[in-house]
Amino acid sequence: MTMFKNKIEREIFFRFSFLVLIAILCVVVIFTVSGMLGPILLSAVATYLLYPVINIMERHRINRAVAILIVYLILSCIIFFIAQHSYTKLVTQFSTLQTDMPDIFHQVIAKLGEIEARYSQKYVFLAELNITSKLQGAAIGLSRSLLTSTPAVISSLASLILLVPFYTFFLLLDGSRIKRWILAILPNRYFESGLQLLFDINRQMGGFIQARLLEAAIVGAVVYIGLLIAGVKYALFLAVFAGLLNLVPYIGPFIGALPGLAVAYFYTKSGLMVGVVSAIYLLGQLIDIIFVIPLVFSKIINIHPMLVVVLIIIGSDLMGIVGMILAVPVFCILKAMFNTVYTRIVVAR
């Protein structure tokens, strides 16, 4: 007795096994060969961002490959323009900050030490926590890594600049074909579920990435304008840092604000200035919470805020900062998978 009912079932079984083998091989290669995961993840992000733009151009009867090249050309021009105007400023700000960082941390920690000494007699638990020495250790580590890891960061940035546009080009051009190829290998009984699942994941991820980057850009822009008006040094660098850290949910905005507050205190020694800078970061967060999240984000991911906190804690425990960033999107994928399985297997019964 054969395990297959007919020739087609046997053929599909072999195709599916072939797909599973290739998928396992790809996952193993991506996770074992160093420097592969980052460019692939960034290419996926770039693809989700550019996909709607390419679709709009295709709607106007522009060939897809030509549309991608036009977008690349326009983006190169924008990047070149920004680089010409801001690169020197950003690099100068970064290198000055790199030199000033140990002093800034030293002064901030000394001030914190004074505060701690003043209150630890009154509140005994503060002495037990020993916050200042813990912060000192972290600060030394951070400034040391900022000095030593810069060349490595620059070299990995160079490989990203080469690889990400390359991968993104093919994902934009052949994304639909790759999707159809995967679906073609799925066994008939899982085909409709697979198709619906891919569609749901794509839609959720696309919306999620676009919303998160829009949030980061808005927060970064508000912080930049505010710091510029307040006359804080390194405004551009601090705004880019705040925008990027905003991608880490919940604790990201706080960490993103710390360098700005430290710089404000170091250069002005004024409590008022620290207050103004805090207000600027707070304003960025308020705009995010009041406008961006309700208008954009909540419509895309329907997850309770409590659950988001739990997911971030789990993500941080498993994979650190990367885990915190990936926790919510990975949960969205699992949720879409669960929904598909639930509606197709449980409800259908």
Added chain:
Amino acid sequence: MVLSLWSSGMFKKRDDECIIRDALRRNVLFESLTQRQLSIVNKIVHIRKYGVGEYVFNQHQPGAGMYIIVKGKIGIQTEKLVIDEETEKEKKDTVLLTTLEENDFFGELALVDDKSLRSASAKVLEPATLIGFFKPDLLEIMDTQPVIGMKIAFKIAQILGQRLVETNEELARQGFVK
């Protein structure tokens, strides 16, 4: 295995494209499309092969789209509860509603209904090659090629309207509607 996959048609892209294009050209849903528009649709539909006895979809399952029969025979059937005369207990009985052949299509309601559950099962009676056209494909084509999307959506509306008229006439014939 790779050789077997090759010979089994996994990479025979050109053959599949010709089959799909001919079948699409003959189908009422795509009849208003030009040659260029057909070749665009050709790139987004899915070709599936089924063996005898396999189910294309099952009753009460969420539907994702429609199928066009290129080759083979499909039985559309529903399950209903009947009383077993011997045991006098309720049991499920399968009723064959219709048999569909080459160039027929089925499941088109799922293209427009958001939470539609299949009202019947589609079982393969003779080895079949089907073209699948699904809601995500329709949405994609509406996004990238709105003119084609509009033509297809208009045809779907026409077909569903026609089905409604036919259902009303049938109900009238059976005395449910005056």
